[in-house]
Amino acid sequence: MKKLLLILAILSGITCYGLQAHAASIVSTGHQKYNYKEYLSDLAALQKKYPDYLQYKVIGSSADGRKLHDVVVGNPDAKKHLIVIANLHAREYITTQLTMAQIEYICKNYKKKINKKKVSSTLDKVAIHFIPSADPDGTAISQYGFGAIRSKSWRNKMKRTGASSTTWKANARGVDLNRNWPISWAAGGSRGAMGYRGPSAASEPEVKAIIKDVNKIQKKGKIIGLISYHSMGCILYGRCASQATSSVRSKTTRMYQLAQKLTGYRLMPTESISSAKGCSREYFLYKRHIPCITLEVGSSASPVPISQFPSIWRKNKDIPIREAQILS
Ligand SMILES: [Zn+2]
Structure with a gap:
């Protein structure tokens, strides 16, 4: 056929x-709704097809009992590690589809060249870890409504917020997973669609699982960079505040300059640490000393319509492997 x-x-x-x-x-x-079930079956199918280059493991469970994964492409015992996180915000689930497609693209081209460099030789040196779906509960809410929450009490609580399910950004407990990180965290907001920082820093199982995974990776080798995918705006966060070490600053600059060249996204000003208030990028930059960029894909409101995928793909397909090339 x-x-x-x-x-x-x-x-x-x-x-x-x-x-x-x-x-x-x-x-x-x-198609528009790349859902949890499809994500799980694609992970299994990818591993079956590419057992030599791809491994994945469960790193924890979400608040509502869905699994969180770290998918490693390349040599898991490499001395250098690059991390790609997508879908920290529910309605931005197009970033799960994007990173899953990036995983497949790298595997497909494993024995070929991208940007005139052998993919296999980069991946011998650098393991790329993808966390394609950091907020599977919120994604299910955004795709199918509050009925998708398995826990009856949380389902009722979230319904009572009166918020729109389609544009939901938080997890199944109404905590914004990009505001729950242990950096200049302060109480703020209330449970709902977006912006609530949670009852305490790193209170949410999704954030805890990622921190634990990062700790484990750091024991294996050096984390040379982190790419965080959000939507929307066709913008890029790559600047560092003065508190960044010179090494983190220079590597983050190299990362964003490459990302800017490939995507054409507009570079945004940086946040100071004091105004970060639980944001993940600042946590990685200043607490963990990991070079980090954030890309916001898509040019219209989230959930970004799938009609924009071809353009998002053209700009972003090479980002993980090209960043691995320059950082390796
Ligand atoms: Zn976001």
Whole structure:
């Protein structure tokens, strides 16, 4: 069937790239609601297809009992590690689809070259860890409504917030997972769609699981960088406040300059540590001394319509491997 499609594509004179990519792909990027079930089955299918380059493990469970994963592409025992986190905000679930497609793209091209460099030689030196879905509960709310919350008491509490489920950003307990990190954390907001920092710093199981995973990775080697995917705005956070070490600053600068070149996204001013108030990027930069950039994909309101995926893909497909190349 694949061969037939390819021949048809060539015969009809259209570029075969689209057909080839589609016919051979596990991760579907053509529909709006890339959901938890599909994500789980794609993870299993990717590992089955690429057992030599890809491994994944459960790093914890979300507040409402969904699994969180670290997917390692490349050599898990490498001395250097790059981390990519997506979907810390529920309605930004297009970033799960994007990172899952990036995982597949790297595996597919493992024996080839990207940017004239062998993918395999970069991945011998650097393990790329993807956490493709950091807020699976919130994603289920954004995709299917509050009925998707398994816990009856949290389901009722979240319904009572009166917020829209579609534009929900928080987890199943109404905590904003990008405001719950242990850096200049202070109480703020109330349980709901967005902005609530939680009852205490790192109170949420999703944040705890990622911190624990980062600790484990750090024991294995050096974390050379972290890429955080959000949506929307076609913007980029890469500047550092004066408190960053010179090494973190220079590496973060290299990371954002490359990301800017590939995506064309607009660079935003930095936050000071004191105004970070629980934000993840500042936590990684100043508490963990990890070079870190944030990319906001898509040009219209979240959930970003899937019609924008081709443009997001063109700009972002090479980001993880190219960042690994410059940092390795
Ligand atoms: Zn976000």
